[in-house]
Amino acid sequence: MFNLRDWGADVWERSSRPIRVLIALGAIAIAASLPLLGGTFLNTPVADYGSVLVFPVAIFVIMALGLNIVIGKSGLLDLGYVAFFAIGAYTMGLLGTKTGLNSWEILPIGIAMAMFAGLILGVPALRLRGDYLAIITLGFGEIVRITALNLNSIGGANGIVGIPTPPTVFGLEYTFDNHRLYFWTFLIIILLTIWMIRRLSVRRAGRAWESIRQDEDAAELMGVPTFRYKIWAFVLGASVGGAAGVLYASKTLFISPDNFTLQVSILILACVVFGGMGNIWGVILGAIILGYLPDRIRFISDARLLVFGAVLVLMMNLRPDGILPRKKREKALPGKNQNE
């Protein structure tokens, strides 16, 4: 059976270094030109194409990539991922409105806050497995939201308004409707995240996560410091979520606890599951489709969550590896017996 993922990996592996660079640059160029290509037929009933590309599509892609480190790579079901997104966004909102710091200065702070939260949650939660981890993380996400809702010092139910846009870079102005500039900014974060995940996947950390996902007990008995690597997965996932939060807040200029419900965690989970847990290209594709389609098709946008729920059930039952599954293939060994 034809497998797009294997075909792609094959092309990549057979290419020499310069050709790989060319392929990568070409792909980046295509992605970067996305905001220029859209015709009006790509507009959705609620927003035009350029803005949909930034939110939800680009934000979903970033978050799905981050959640994929936790779920796809290490097999830890995190249902409270929205908490890190919220922490990033609130860091941006509070520091942006109350101090003179700008978005670029707040970005590392937001990431650090989210990572710290990942550590605080991870240390108790990651002693547990599977179902229990899911429940604990779900609770954590809700605690963060309820706290934001009930603390009037951070806006309470009204949230935070008047969050500043990022300052001008190289003469490019981040005005509210300059969607292209926002998209390119987000694309840089996406590329950085992809770079980080790919770098780690082929090294010790990637193998440790993979062994934990497949058989945690065996991993620990083979000398893998499982707890430490689970924490790392959590913290790195959180850092990506935090970055997404900062960017989101400096794009929408207004945040409130309603933006950070459990449903967001579920939406992102659906993106990861739909695209293919563990495969970054699948996850990106899943996030693009599930980010765009429900906004485009009115019929779906009313029942969006229903569709996402059904996606989860159907994918798990019919195609648990997603539309672009993780690597399954073995390298061809010339002259070796392959037909067992």
Added chain:
Amino acid sequence: MLANFQNQFASLTVGGLSLGFIYVLIALGYTMVYGVLRMINFANSEIFMYGTFASIVVIRDVFKFTQQSEPATGFRLIYILLFCLIGSMLMAGILSVFLELVAYRRLRNKGSNKLAPLISAIGMSIVLAEFMRILTDSRYVGSPRVMEKKVLGNFFGAELRLDNVIIVVAGLVLFIGLSQFVDKTRLGKAIRAVSMNEDAAKLMGVNLNFVVSGTFLVGGLMTGAAGFFYILKYENTSFNIGFELGIAAFTAAILGGIGNIKGAFYGGIALGLLETYASFFLGTQWKAVTVFLVLVVVLYFRPNGVFGEAITQTRA
């Protein structure tokens, strides 16, 4: 505030007990399925939510109660209450069996990885809740009052309100009934056998699919009963009540030791009381946070609950 608390202590206790029994019954739904499948049935919270709606449908459409109707009394009241209880239980029981068939069975028979049934369950609970949201237009649905909430008497300064008394008494009866069922009947014994050792039970000729369906049915019946009691106590419901109540009941199951029927009982009562007392001091907006904190603390320090099996221990 403390003096105030002492004054109201008895009344709070009665309210906490009736809330506790609602938790007990939902917790039974979680705990029975966990015992047999070693899996958290995430969608049990939505089964409960459908149970509350089933009660309202029976009250409104079968007995033609409206907001203006006179509350029922005497034998007619008992008859109506029984009917509602059975209606909720059946609705939830059937839905629960159906849920297992659609969302879990295929995955279980395939022996897929551990995440798959969990994600499927989450998906299923969203589908159920969203379906109800669209059906009810995201609105709260109130229940016509079927009985007058008379105060039956005083007990150490606590008002014994009729609905609370009914919930505690009926909840106790249901719980005892379930214990007897699990101890005495063929299906009950099979459920226990599978809980203890699935492989051995299969070798002894237990039909696993049948036992699993039976477990979901019984768990659903209990959860449905909780749905009816909820309506009796609060007289309204909405598509999103499952989440909060579900998490609380799950916490109760963990508190008592999941997989253990007695544990669900003690855990439910303890959590019902704790939550009621805590709300008195902190205000109800922190209720959910209290519950989560209890869950985290229990999982962290006593993952076995009061009794029950170890969660973290390896089965090598």
Added chain:
Amino acid sequence: MSESILKLDNVTMQFGGVVALNDVTFEVRKQEILGLIGPNGAGKTTVFNVITGVYQITKGSITFNGKSISGIKRYRITKGGIARTFQNIRLWGDMTALENVITATDTHKKSGLLSGLFGLPVSRKEERRDKVRAQELLDFIGIGEYADRLAKNLPYGVQRRLEIARALGTNPKLLLLDEPAAGFNPAEKVELAKTIRKIRDAGYTVLLIEHDMSLVMGVSDRVVVIDFGQKIADDLPAKVQNDKRVIEAYLGVPDDAS
């Protein structure tokens, strides 16, 4: 007589009211092959589980190279030089054979996540070196040609051998083999016996659980027998085979004996 590498002193392991190991004492000496046998359910795998830290012992002490290892984290015990295989194969099925072994060699890597992320030279050098070493181990065990195959697709016998190669990947001083010959035909068993001797001759110490008597008696330097969680014999293979209690344990006590 060579010095001991692992010592179990009066080890008792209770699960609730069930006593799985009762006051077990024995030692493993450097560079020997010690056979651990006993009837089904005697507690052999429990011995492995307490040594590797899966269970915390109720009483007694376990010392490895003169240091107590009870209560130490499992991965640290492995890092300290004890590695095991599993009776029911527990490879990482979606990794290749080579990756399975490399993951085990990671135990002793200096570079962690951050040096890997930034591609520091220490990380790159270690990656290259361990790949070579993992391939050498596969060759050593005789399954080098399967390096790039996914573990779950390997033939059963190769999987069993891969378990051994993976354990060796952690660079242990003491190797625990849990029924490595389960499901093997006689020819494969002969091969395996050779491999186990080869492992010993390469400088490792082996503690072997095995049901196949001729294999254990053939390769072991000494044999420890446990029954109902208690040690009932500890001697040379030839002596153990004729021990009255051992024969009783395996054949059942004759009615008139008591």
